[in-house]
Amino acid sequence: MANKLKIALPKGSLQEPTLKLLEKAGYNVYTSDRGLRPSSDDADLDIYMIRAQEIGGYIDSGFLDCGITGLDWAYENRADLVDMAELPYSRATTRPTKWVLVVPENSPIKTVHDLEGKRIATEGMGITERYLEEKGVKADIEFSWGATEVKVPDLVDAIVDVTETGNSIRANNLRIVDTLLTSFPHFYSSKGAYEDEWKRGKMERLVLMLKGALDARDKVGLKMNLPEKSLQEVLDTLPSLRRPTVSQLAEDGWVAVETVIEETVSRKIIPTLKELGAEGIIEYPLNKLVR
Numbered sequence: 001m002a003n004k005l006k007i008a009l010p011k012g013s014l015q016e017p018t019l020k021l022l023e024k025a026g027y028n029v030y031t032s033d034r035g036l037r038p039s040s041d042d043a044d045l046d047i048y049m050i051r052a053q054e055i056g057g058y059i060d061s062g063f064l065d066c067g068i069t070g071l072d073w074a075y076e077n078r079a080d081l082v083d084m085a086e087l088p089y090s091r092a093t094t095r096p097t098k099w100v101l102v103v104p105e106n107s108p109i110k111t112v113h114d115l116e117g118k119r120i121a122t123e124g125m126g127i128t129e130r131y132l133e134e135k136g137v138k139a140d141i142e143f144s145w146g147a148t149e150v151k152v153p154d155l156v157d158a159i160v161d162v163t164e165t166g167n168s169i170r171a172n173n174l175r176i177v178d179t180l181l182t183s184f185p186h187f188y189s190s191k192g193a194y195e196d197e198w199k200r201g202k203m204e205r206l207v208l209m210l211k212g213a214l215d216a217r218d219k220v221g222l223k224m225n226l227p228e229k230s231l232q233e234v235l236d237t238l239p240s241l242r243r244p245t246v247s248q249l250a251e252d253g254w255v256a257v258e259t260v261i262e263e264t265v266s267r268k269i270i271p272t273l274k275e276l277g278a279e280g281i282i283e284y285p286l287n288k289l290v291r
């Protein structure tokens with residue numbers, strides 16, 4: 001029988017950005033409206049769409065070989081996994097998710113110690129229990145199925161919830177008291193799959209491409225023609241991965257220079273290059289960057 005890698009992808013908040021990342025990495029996953037076993041253009045992959053909360057448990061128990069889920073849920077599940085890579089992407093931004101202790105803006109609660117004997121609602125029971133234990137605070141923690149923001153102050157005194165952009169916190173007039181955990185998605189493998197030569201090789205190549213796609217995200221390629229006399233000055237200022245590539249044009253006194261830079265610096269660098277006599281400057285997006 002052909003080798004197959006059983007891989008879980010997160011259904012929910014992370015589904016769309018995860019599928020986009022896979023596509024950029026070169027793996028097209030074909031989802032349908034209700035289907036939870038999507039096909040893909042890589043016949044080695046056996047894909048399961050599973051809730052992020054449950055992925056760690058199924059990998060730990062060996063039912064699945066690997067998967068992408070948030071560090072937060074792997075921590076919450078106390079899953080024993082091989083952490084193959086942090087994949088720094090999020091739902092709406094490039095910022096990580098934070099689990100935060102939150103109260104209404106006008107609440108008298110200023111620090112976690114003010115929660116002694118109070119009530120807290122959260123989807124992350126384990127995260128919250130371990131945090132309170134560390135702080136030496138005893139409070140009633142109750143499980144929340146979501147829409148947790150609505151529960152303060154009438155149903156509970158505080159909540160522990162996920163925040164990314166901070167929009168939900170602002171929209172509900174809440175205030176952050178403390179941050180419990182910062183989390184990005186990770187690529188996790190089971191110990192068994194990691195020891196299997198074929199599966200490990202397959203996962204390592206997949207991780208390499210995923211990281212390559214993420215690394216290319218904020219970078220651009222830059223290419224230009226330059227009078228040779230300006231070359232040294234340009235080389236002195238132009239960022240690059242190692243050093244820029246310099247090649248000869250089919251015209252004496254001119255060279256072509258090529259490099260990779262952070263997209264954010266390009267608006268500063270391109271006008272400078274122009275002043276130094278560069279022409280035919282082109283900037284292009286990168287699909288992957290493997291260091």
Ligand SMILES: Nc1ncnc2c1ncn2[C@@H]1O[C@H](COP(=O)(O)OP(=O)(O)OP(=O)(O)O)[C@@H](O)[C@H]1O
Nearest residue numbers: 011012013014052069070072090091097162164183
């Ligand atoms: N707003 C968000 N921005 C970025 N990441 C998020 C956000 N909400 C959740 N995540 C991440 O997605 C994963 C799953 O989150 P969560 O447990 O909230 O489930 P969900 O997929 O959002 O479904 P639900 O609608 O039940 O909340 C977690 O790893 C979490 O860190």
Ligand SMILES: O=P(O)(O)OC[C@H]1O[C@H](OP(=O)(O)OP(=O)(O)O)[C@H](O)[C@@H]1O
Nearest residue numbers: 013146147148162163164165166167168
């Ligand atoms: O800081 P923000 O970018 O606003 O993100 C935070 C929101 O995202 C999550 O909600 P989700 O959509 O998963 O719904 P839920 O409340 O049912 O979990 C989380 O519970 C917050 O409500």
Ligand SMILES: [Mg+2]
Nearest residue numbers: 012013146162
């Ligand atoms: Mg959620």
